[in-house]
């Protein structure tokens with residue numbers, strides 16, 4: 246029973262651990278999905294902001310192209326007044342766009358005709374000029390980040406004049422990009438960054454001025470940039486700050502930029518960690534409660550079996566009491582009836598026991614009863630039931646195989662008792678009434694027959710066995 250209880254407890258432990266394990270596994274993937282959704286939407290939002298901003302600056306470029314005649318795109322100029330007017334005009338238009346730090350015009354050979362910096366500068370080696378000029382189908386173009394003549398990191402957006410006659414370009418410094426990343430809050434350990442397609446870092450939140458303009462690529466990013474994917478989520482530990490994060494990286498459609506949004510694992514897992522702590526607490530509590538219940542149940546079982554033992558046994562001799570003998574008789578009776586078998590009932594009574602008490606005292610009488618009980622216990626088979634029927638009377642229920650032959654058990658016992666040397670009294674004898682279950686018997690008739698047989702033995706002089714079947 247004890248072993249079975251421990252098996253139940255073990256199953257309980259495994260079940261609760263599995264339940265909370267599955268629960269935590271599910272809530273972990275739920276939190277992860279939520280975090281992924283969060284960073285995916287944030288990267289989409291920033292990418293839409295960037296696209297919107299470049300659309301706005303493209304309007305300014307279109308406006309400039311509409312208002313500047315292509316004949317003005319010459320270097321050196323032959324009309325300084327007109328040159329100054331156009332320079333003023335394009336500068337005025339630029340000022341409508343915050344974060345732009347320069348506007349310029351180029352002829353079809355990429356020589357700068359109008360610029361607040363260096364008029365006549367040959368930009369044919371600059372990506373922002375030679376790429377669109379060499380590609381007639383490309384009306385507008387946005388460059389990767391580069392270092393300008395005046396040592397400023399910037400990006401240039403260009404739009405070509407009709408018939409490839411030249412182009413207008415707007416320079417945007419990196420604060421143009423910072424404004425977007427500053428607008429989003431992505432947890433305490435989160436990071437938002439914008440890179441160009443050469444993996445130059447254009448903006449980062451939290452700020453990291455020394456990293457701006459430097460390469461911030463990684464094998465995962467490089468693989469993503471060359472893939473067909475528009476956005477991708479992945480887990481990664483930043484080599485910059487050693488923080489583990491869930492990232493979403495997104496290409497900004499037609500522009501040469503990528504937005505990276507990273508949510509620190511400690512942030513998106515914060516509520517899950519709470520669930521883990523609560524689950525551990527509840528599991529420990531359940532296990533503890535289970536343990537106490539188990540121990541309590543064990544105590545109850547032990548007490549129950551002790552009580553059963555007490556209620557079934559005779560206190561003086563340690564043999565079964567009359568109550569238990571009656572139960573056993575009932576059981577044997579039904580078994581014999583069902584199986585068409587039989588069993589023997591032996592009632593034995595100490596001869597002249599009153600004299601023992603009267604001569605030696607009640608305590609000696611008790612010892613005699615105990616010694617007799619022990620002697621009989623040693624003499625019966627395991628399948629027999631021996632008990633104290635009352636006073637100095639004992640009863641034995643002995644299942645037997647043979648219907649015909651009378652067993653020698655009672656006679657053997659009688660001679661053993663007669664021969665035994667009891668403490669103080671030395672010799673006692675006992676009389677035996679024996680019967681056997683037969684068809685048509687009930688328990689009362691059985692007991693009565695054995696009793697009658699015993700009575701007759703007493704009458705006939707005691708210390709004998711009387712076997713009776715009718």
Ligand SMILES: Nc1nc2c(ncn2[C@@H]2O[C@H](COP(=O)(O)OP(=O)(O)OP(=O)(O)O)[C@@H](O)[C@H]2O)c(=O)[nH]1
Pocket residue numbers: 561594595596597598599600602606607608609610611614635636637703707
């Ligand atoms: N010491 C002791 N004596 C008991 C106990 N139970 C019954 N007796 C005594 O057993 C004796 C039975 O006496 P009787 O019924 O007269 O029978 P007997 O003297 O054995 O005579 P027969 O049975 O006719 O041989 C009584 O003196 C009871 O007090 C017990 O638990 N301890």
